[in-house]
Amino acid sequence: MGLAEGILHMTVRIETQRSDGATSTGTGFYFNFCVQGDVCIPVIVTNKHVIENANSMTIFLSVLNDDGAIAERKERLEVNGMLGHWVMHPDPDVDLCVLPIAQIVDGFADAGKPLAITPLNVSLVADAEKMSTLSAIEDITMVGYPNGLWDEANNLPIVRKGITATPVGSDYCEKKEFLIDSACYPGSSGSPVLLFNEGTYRAGNGIVLGARLLLLGILYAVPIRNVEGVITVTDIPRVYSHGMLNLGLVIKAERLLEFEPILNRALLTNQSVTMTG
Numbered sequence: 523m524g525l526a527e528g529i530l531h532m533t534v535r536i537e538t539q540r541s542d543g544a545t546s547t548g549t550g551f552y553f554n555f556c557v558q559g560d561v562c563i564p565v566i567v568t569n570k571h572v573i574e575n576a577n578s579m580t581i582f583l584s585v586l587n588d589d590g591a592i593a594e595r596k597e598r599l600e601v602n603g604m605l606g607h608w609v610m611h612p613d614p615d616v617d618l619c620v621l622p623i624a625q626i627v628d629g630f631a632d633a634g635k636p637l638a639i640t641p642l643n644v645s646l647v648a649d650a651e652k653m654s655t656l657s658a659i660e661d662i663t664m665v666g667y668p669n670g671l672w673d674e675a676n677n678l679p680i681v682r683k684g685i686t687a688t689p690v691g692s693d694y695c696e697k698k699e700f701l702i703d704s705a706c707y708p709g710s711s712g713s714p715v716l717l718f719n720e721g722t723y724r725a726g727n728g729i730v731l732g733a734r735l736l737l738l739g740i741l742y743a744v745p746i747r748n749v750e751g752v753i754t755v756t757d758i759p760r761v762y763s764h765g766m767l768n769l770g771l772v773i774k775a776e777r778l779l780e781f782e783p784i785l786n787r788a789l790l791t792n793q794s795v796t797m798t799g
Contacts, residue, residue, distance in 0.1 A: 525718075525733050528640035529640065529665060529716070529718065529735075530640075530665070530678050530679065530681070531592070531638050531639065532551050532552060532640045532665060532714065533549055533550065533551045533552075533667075533713070533714065534549075534550045534566055534582060534583065535547065535549070535550075535581070535667050535677075536566075536568060536572060536573070536712070537579060537580045537582075538579040539576065539578050540576055540577060541575070541577050546708070546709075547670040547708070547709040548572030548573075548709060548711045549572075549709065549710060549711060549713045549714075550581070551566070551567050551568075551712070552564065552566060552567075552639050552640065553567050553641055554641045554642070554643040555620075555643075555781060555782055555785045555786075556782060556785055556786050557644065563624060564622070564623050564624055564627055564639070565622050565623060565785070566581070566620065566621045566623055567618065567620050568619060568711070568712035569617045569618060569619070569711045571617055571711065571742075572712050573619065576605065577602075577605075578600065578601065578602045578605075579600075579605070580598050581598075581599040582596050582597070582598060583597040583599055583630070583677075584596055584597075584638040584677045585630060585635040585636060585637055585638060586635075586638050592638045594676075596677035597630070601621075607621060607622065608620070608621050609621070609781065609785070611780065612780060612784065616777055617742040617743070618740060618742075618773060618777060618778065618781075620781055622785070627639070642714065644778075646737050647736075647737050647775045647776060648690070648717065648737060648739075648776070649775075649776045650776060653691045653738075655725070656690055656691060658686075658689040658691075659685055660690065662684050662685060662704065662717065663683060663716045664681070664683075664684065664715050664770075665680075665682075665713055666680065666709065666741070667710070668680055668705070668709050670708070671709070682705070682710075684703050684770075685702070685704075686700060686702055686738075687700075687703040690738055690739075690774075694771075698773065698774040698776065699774060700774065701769050701770065701771060702769065702770045703768065703769060704769075705768045706741060706769070706770035710741055711741060712741065713741045714739075714740060715737075715738045715739045715740065715741055716737060717734065717736040717738055718734070719734040719735075720733045737778075738772065738774070739772035739774045740772060740773045740778075741770050741772050743771040744769060744770055745769055
């Protein structure tokens, strides 16, 4: 599987149902924490607001055939009693949470339906040191389910392009965040924001031949202009507003690293899996 195709299998579609009957769609993506040799803790990452107040949710998964090719069928994972298994970011102001999925991965494998997963990991996180080497304006790739759109037949997300709207090496408004210039719709919450280059890319004052993939951050909110012209920041609304500015607020990926101490304790339980391939 090539790098671009792998990106298409990095995310999962999350559909939630609330007690009032309302439904909504969000984006999650695979990430491996606490990698120690060939052992890791696999999780799905999304925003807290994607799952809050949900009575139940459905996560759509792709599986592999016996020959290792991605199966045409998709699997529906109904998450009801597992809602309490989501791990919230320790900072209440950081809109991130993760769902450990080792038992889910093993369960599908034991049933002869190994999951088609392209996880990100700590080595691909653009930490402060990596961010400082990037240009003040970079092209970005965002993967998710804007307005709930997807290729349902193939269980594939929608890929969007844009640029950084503030330098990723700086903290926007003194928070570990940055802005992107890209249309951000309901369903895009939780989308990974990537630096993805194939062929050539600029590094410093030179041009590099090859490919590059870095996780810059996770989309979580948008600035909105109300009828009075006042701009406020809000979770991506379920109904697209003409007052939206086609900008997105992104939590820097380095904040994912703050889950590591919490999840590291899970290595002593059955929350880890052995990586293959």
